[in-house]
Every structure is written in structure tokens, then in C-alpha cells.
Amino acid sequence: MARAFIISVGDELLSGRTTDTNATWLSNELRVVGFPVVGRETVGDDREAVAQALRRGAEAADVVIVSGGLGPTADDLTRHGLAEALGVRCERHEGAVAQIRAMFERAGRELTPANLEQANLPAGSTPLHNEWGSAPGIRAELAGALLLALPGVPRELKKMTAARVLPLLAEHPARGESPARRSVTVVGMPESEAGSLLEDLMERGRDPSVGSYPGVAQLVLVIEGSDAAAVSRDLEAIKARLGDAVVGEGDCSLQAVVTELLIATGTTIAVAESLTGGRIADLLVSVPGASSVFKAGFVAYANEMKADVLGVRSETLDAHGAVSEPCAREMAEGARRVAGADVALATTGIAGPTGAVSGKLVGTVFIALASADGTDVRRFRLVGDRMQIRERAAAAALDLLRKRLSRTGSEAG
Numbered sequence: 001m002a003r004a005f006i007i008s009v010g011d012e013l014l015s016g017r018t019t020d021t022n023a024t025w026l027s028n029e030l031r032v033v034g035f036p037v038v039g040r041e042t043v044g045d046d047r048e049a050v051a052q053a054l055r056r057g058a059e060a061a062d063v064v065i066v067s068g069g070l071g072p073t074a075d076d077l078t079r080h081g082l083a084e085a086l087g088v089r090c091e092r093h094e095g096a097v098a099q100i101r102a103m104f105e106r107a108g109r110e111l112t113p114a115n116l117e118q119a120n121l122p123a124g125s126t127p128l129h130n131e132w133g134s135a136p137g138i139r140a141e142l143a144g145a146l147l148l149a150l151p152g153v154p155r156e157l158k159k160m161t162a163a164r165v166l167p168l169l170a171e172h173p174a175r176g177e178s179p180a181r182r183s184v185t186v187v188g189m190p191e192s193e194a195g196s197l198l199e200d201l202m203e204r205g206r207d208p209s210v211g212s213y214p215g216v217a218q219l220v221l222v223i224e225g226s227d228a229a230a231v232s233r234d235l236e237a238i239k240a241r242l243g244d245a246v247v248g249e250g251d252c253s254l255q256a257v258v259t260e261l262l263i264a265t266g267t268t269i270a271v272a273e274s275l276t277g278g279r280i281a282d283l284l285v286s287v288p289g290a291s292s293v294f295k296a297g298f299v300a301y302a303n304e305m306k307a308d309v310l311g312v313r314s315e316t317l318d319a320h321g322a323v324s325e326p327c328a329r330e331m332a333e334g335a336r337r338v339a340g341a342d343v344a345l346a347t348t349g350i351a352g353p354t355g356a357v358s359g360k361l362v363g364t365v366f367i368a369l370a371s372a373d374g375t376d377v378r379r380f381r382l383v384g385d386r387m388q389i390r391e392r393a394a395a396a397a398l399d400l401l402r403k404r405l406s407r408t409g410s411e412a413g
């Protein structure tokens with residue numbers, strides 16, 4: 001069976017100043033293409049530490065991928081650690097020099113001697129062209145293992161993995177069979193509830209396996225197995241059991257699904273946000289094509305803005321407060337009216353950690369959806385810290401709209 005090993009380089013990773021998202025992402029990508037990761041190691045910006053980690057990785061795996069430490073500064077020592085592990089010196093690689101010069105010319109930037117240090121590669125190694133940054137990757141071999149060094153900048157690492165690493169792995173003689181894999185995204189259902197409904201499918205040791213990966217506001221279920229037909233059967237069973245909590249299949253997002261539904265139904269939208277502070281608008285406009293349906297967003301945090309901009313009545317605020325069903329209702333209706341949109345969402349609530357009042361604890365959230373058919377207001381009790389409550393409220397609002405649009409589309413069909 002093919003095996004992979006990941007080495008992450010950087011003092012900032014060891015100190016906790018930076019979270020190592022690269023290793024997590026790489027582990028998933030490598031597993032999918034038939035190179036399950038058998039080990040991960042994090043080392044600081046130290047030449048000897050990098051060299052030792054490379055030797056351990058080469059003993060344990062067929063492919064070793066290193067991220068980080070290829071930059072132009074004095075503490076970027078991955079090149080030198082790789083050279084030490086290989087028992088060679090670094091030397092100027094003219095092909096790498098040409099790549100770096102071309103990148104700086106395209107960017108209209110001045111090339112410095114420090115940047116040319118990135119062209120000093122271990123003797124006998126090969127540069128991996130990086131058209132997204134200044135640091136070339138490096139390809140070499142150690143004790144029969146393929147060594148691939150990549151920049152630590154996440155965007156560059158992901159681009160280079162797709163363009164440079166995966167094609168090499170596709171031709172690797174040790175490559176194993178890629179498992180059949182399907183996934184679904186679930187919103188509005190706790191992991192515990194989904195697990196209860198899928199208990200028989202999630203038994204340990206079962207083929208296919210069903211893995212559960214919770215995020216702040218959504219849950220991803222991944223089905224993997226040796227038989228594609230069995231994986232597909234499990235996928236359909238999951239969709240049937242979880243019902244409309246399933247947002248979509250594959251690499252989908254709630255905001256993308258909602259935007260696609262808005263476009264498909266020809267529905268325009270406005271949002272009025274207090275608690276979520278513009279997060280719903282941010283999610284929607286992150287999707288290409290949103291400009292055809294997104295009319296306006298109002299962040300009305302202060303009560304006077306709710307009244308002056310959205311038309312929330314002072315009597316409503318005096319009698320019920322900003323965190324209330326009537327206020328959410330009038331915010332949504334006001335946003336729809338002012339923007340001239342087909343539908344409008346509104347959020348108001350208590351994100352914490354302070355602000356709780358009698359009968360309204362931290363996490364109390366009201367979400368309103370206004371349309372020509374009337375206004376629907378829901379009360380939620382969300383848990384988590386301030387960021388989590390706001391993120392979950394934004395997701396709950398979009399999910400409320402998703403379900404409404406899905407029903408509308410079904411009725412129209």
C-alpha cells in the first residue's frame with residue numbers, strides 16, 4: 001500500500017501563532033488519490049531538524065511532502081535541510097532563476113538578491129515551477145522515497161499540489177487504489193442527531209465507512225468504500241433519512257446552494273442584519289453570480305438605525321425591545337420594501353457574552369423571512385461563543401430561505 005508522510009516547517013507553527021491548515025488539507029488530498037498519510041511532523045526553522053524529519057519520513061513512506069521554509073529570508077531553511085539529508089550542497093539552479101525572474105517581471109516588482117536565494121537548490125534536485133509565487137518547489141529522492149517541497153503559503157501550496165504534485169503521484173508505482181467517495185453537507189441538524197439516525201451506517205469497521213466532520217455551522221458526511229455501488233446506496237440512504245437537512249452533495253456550500261436557487265427562481269433578496277453584522281450579505285456575495293439577485297444589505301445595529309433606515313416602529317422597540325419577534329418582522333419587511341426585493345432576511349439576537357435579559361438568554365436569536373406571501377419569524381436558541389452564535393445565526397437564516405425556495409421551486413415544477 002502506498003504511504004505518504006507530511007512535514008510542516010515553521011517556528012510559527014510550533015509556537016501556536018499560526019494554525020497548520022496545510023497538513024490537514026494535504027492529508028485529505030493524498031488519501032483521496034491513494035496515498036494515505038502514515039505520519040505528520042512539525043519542526044521549527046532549523047536545518048538539522050528538517051533533515052532529521054526528512055530521514056524519518058523517507059523511512060516511513062513512499063512520498064514525503066514538506067510545506068514551508070522556502071521563502072527568501074534567513075530563517076527559510078528547508079532547502080538547506082533537504083540538502084543536508086541528501087548529503088549534498090545547495091547550488092544555483094539557472095532554471096529556477098529564470099522562473100523567479102519571469103515572476104517578478106510579470107508582477108512589475110524589483111528582483112532582490114534575497115529572492116535569488118530561492119534558486120539555490122540541493123544539487124541533483126529539480127525545481128517545481130511555481131507560477132503563483134516566488135519560491136520554486138523542489139523534487140528529489142531519498143532512500144527510495146519521493147521528496148516534494150512546497151511553499152507554505154496555503155494558496156500556493158494548493159495550486160502547486162493540483163498542478164505539480166498530483167500528476168507526479170498519478171504515475172507513482174506505489175500508488176494504491178483510490179476509494180470510491182461521496183459526501184453531503186448537512187445544515188440545521190446536530191451531529192448527535194445525525195449520528196443517531198445513521199447509527200447502523202456509521203458502525204466502526206464497516207465498508208463503506210461514513211465519517212462525520214462537524215464545522216461551526218454545518219456538518220459534512222463522507223462515505224468511502226471499495227465498492228462504488230455500495231457507496232452510492234449509502235449516499236441515497238443518508239439523504240432519505242436526513243431529509244431536507246441535506247443541503248447538497250459534494251463540495252457545496254449553503255450560500256452557493258441558496259444563490260443558485262435565487263437565480264433559478266428569479267428571486268431577488270435584501271438582508272437586514274443586527275446580530276450577524278453583515279455576515280449573511282458577505283456569504284451571499286462571495287458566490288459568483290450573486291449580483292443578479294442580491295439587491296442590498298443593511299447592518300442596522302443601533303435602534304435608531306433600525307427605525308430610521310428600516311422603518312421599525314418606536315412602539316415596537318419600546319414594548320418588545322430589539323431582540324424580539326416583532327422587531328425581526330419589521331426589519332425584514334422594511335428591508336424588502338426599501339430595497340424593492342422579492343424576499344428579505346433579518347436577524348436580531350444576543351451573541352454574548354453579555355446582554356442577556358430576563359427571558360432572553362445569550363444565544364436567543366430571531367430570524368425573519370419576508371416575501372409577498374407574508375413574513376415568517378423563527379426563534380432560535382443557539383449555543384457557542386460570540387463568533388459561533390453569529391455564524392450559526394447566519395447559516396440558520398440562509399437555511400430558512402433555502403427551504404422556502406426549494407418548496408417554491410418544487411411547486412412551480
